[in-house]
Amino acid sequence: MSPVVKIQDLHKIYESGEVPVHAVRGVSLEIQRGEFIALMGASGSGKSTLMNMLGCLDRPTRGTYELDGINIDDLDRNELADLRNQKLGFVFQGFNLLARTTALENVELPMLYGRHRKFSMDKIRERAMHCLEIVGLANRFDHFPNQLSGGQQQRVAIARGLVNEPQVLLADEPTGNLDSKTSVEVMGVFQKLNDQGITIVMVTHELDIAKYCRRNLILRDGVVVRDELVADGTIAEEEMQRIKAAEAAAKLTLQAKSEA
């Protein structure tokens, strides 16, 4: 099968500042369907820049990018928007949900755009609800973002990323604003989705988060310096059980202490 993402010798040079910044310096990469990739690297190594290009939000200065067989170089602004709408799902570090808008309406958002789908409002609602179910938040559909925890907000964002059945789900530091327990929760959702065959590319600078993925790419100064499969990956469900057990134990000791 052809790779869903195929980039060749991709470069990005930011010319906006006083000195041009060569943020990505020749990355070539193929991503197959069903992969679960962590893009790692130190801060400033070009992870976000690469992700923005993968997400068709930004154009490369040089190099080619084919998404699902389509060369994005040939597309204009609106065609890129349609491509993002249909083939990509986005999860951002800061969740980026619309404030004062219910979880359900946030998830509906991608279905309100795009040229080719013209669903009825009922259908839109039903699909959004289904995606909330996938991330385990169906019962919170009418909650506003400020009524949800960080992990729940990120799960709503994931549901929004899924709702148009994308070819690739892109996540830039999805656990960056979360504590370790909710990070595990979110990684669990990703693992479940990946098990169902969804291709996921995420950025992280945390090694233990990268362990939840199947393939790790390490970026340094805009080039891929390592590309390896994860040997002994962490399984979120097991990790969650461990955390819960630890919590229970902590509670017990706390109780014992207070009784003593």
Place this chain on the structure above:
Amino acid sequence: MHFANTLRVALRALRRNTLRSLLTALGMIIGVAAVITMVSIGSGAKAQVEAQVASLGQNLITVMPGSFSSGGMRGGFGSSVSLTPEDADAIAAEVANIDGLSAEVRDRNQVLANGLNWNTNVNGVGPDYPYVRNWPMESGAMFTEQDVKSLGKVCVIGKTVADQMFPNEDPVGQTLRIRNLPFRILGVLSPKGFSIFGSDEDDVVLIPYTSHMRRVSRRTSISMIRIQAADADKVAQVKQSVEDLLTQRRRGREPDFTVRTQEELASAATATAKTMTGLLAGIAGVSLIVGGIGIMNIMLVSVTERTREIGIRLAIGAHGRDVLTQFLIEAILLSSLGGLVGVAVGVGGSQALSSYNGWPVLVPTTWIFISVAGSALVGIISGFYPAYKAAQLDPIDALRYE
């Protein structure tokens, strides 16, 4: 994206900021309500003036002493500013297509009856007067040509005078003393209300103009002549004939009279009302513009504040045009909903004014359409620039915006 979706998105965005949306719309509400109220008051006043002009009579032509033709009233020593009963007789005798005519002498006098006294308008008129003024008798009858010829001491009285002097009895047949002369009351006029100038038309005693000139006021000239033309399309011709006749009777002296038709009177009277309406509507229109600027301001703030939202929308597939339409529709919704509420408030307000102050108000339907369409237009104009700005944003920059 469908239009329905854009509408939904815009409505959701407005609902998210209900208070702000309401405050923004308030500008429009006040503007439109002001326009509607002002125009209603203005057209009410105009309608009232028109009704009053109509109440003067039908196809009416008035002749007044003094010339208004060359810069105000002329007159003074040497120039005899006068209109005489003979002028009236000549018109009655020589001008065709006249249905009725009445000379008129105006004065104010103290009248006595029943041990009561009352200061009122004592006007000398001819027997045609009630007919010319379209002013029927309520009881009794008008005096006749015979009474005019014989300088009869007879009168008819207006409703106000009747109520004041004879609160508990029928005035017809009673005697009224004017300048200590007894005048027999032949009839009572039906109520007419207020004139264009705000005076009570019913506060009047009518006596034969001859009696007035000889017995009461001792004047030699009359105050005016009222003529009723036979037909609406004869008015201009009658006016011309009257002017010709009077000019001829003055034998080359400068004209010392003015002939006016009812239409001329009406247009002069309504011109003021029109100017007032225009002025009021103009002031109200300014508040509409202020409302528009308010919307533009809020939309600009909104675009800046919602940069991230715009970034999210663009990232997940909104076209620039979708964002443009969304913000434009938000602005139009704000302004036209504001406009609709403003119409309701304006209509309600003018009704309230009318029932509270007794002002005559008239809500013109065309202005309702004009203000709703106008407020939508204000929305388009004031929303376009902010919407355009939003549509031009770059998704990455917008997402990164703090």
